[in-house]
Amino acid sequence: MDIPKRYLLLFILIIFVTTDLSHAEIKVEIVNDLGNKMKFHCKSKDIDLRDQRLQPGGSWSFQFQRNFFGRSLFFCSFDLPNGRRWFDIYEEPRDYIGFSIHYLWRIGPYGPCKYTIYKYTLHSHVEIWNEGCFSWNKK
Numbered sequence: 489m490d491i492p493k494r495y496l497l498l499f500i501l502i503i504f505v506t507t508d509l510s511h512a513e514i515k516v517e518i519v520n521d522l523g524n525k526m527k528f529h530c531k532s533k534d535i536d537l538r539d540q541r542l543q544p545g546g547s548w549s550f551q552f553q554r555n556f557f558g559r560s561l562f563f564c565s566f567d568l569p570n571g572r573r574w575f576d577i578y579e580e581p582r583d584y585i586g587f588s589i590h591y592l593w594r595i596g597p598y599g600p601c602k603y604t605i606y607k608y609t610l611h612s613h614v615e616i617w618n619e620g621c622f623s624w625n626k627k
Contacts, residue, residue: 514551515589522596524569528564558580
């Protein structure tokens with residue numbers, strides 16, 4: 489009789505952990521590194537974040553809870569001096585690492601550059617990882 493109780497506790501623990509991780513809060517921040525005003529528009533399949541404008545050096549951010557099935561996708565179009573460019577500003581599995589996180593994208597003339605910001609609440613410690621620059625999406 490004790491075996492089914494063990495399985496029930498294991499099942500409840502698995503459901504708790506997977507539900508908690510699947511609903512991690514994600515923050516995406518966009519910084520204008522172009523040197524002039526920037527206009528852009530971000531959205532997902534279900535959420536339209538509307539047109540945004542940033543002064544040089546300005547930033548704008550949004551937050552969301554990731555899709556339960558791990559298929560969250562937000563993409564943005566950027567009106568740049570050399571034309572309109574598109575980029576997947578948050579894309580799973582590329583971006584998801586398993587807990588609440590803050591992504592900072594610096595948008596420059598040659599493409600978006602990604603910085604991941606880890607905040608460790610236990611030690612009040614912050615780490616920033618430069619994950620490199622990416623190419624614009626192909627049309």
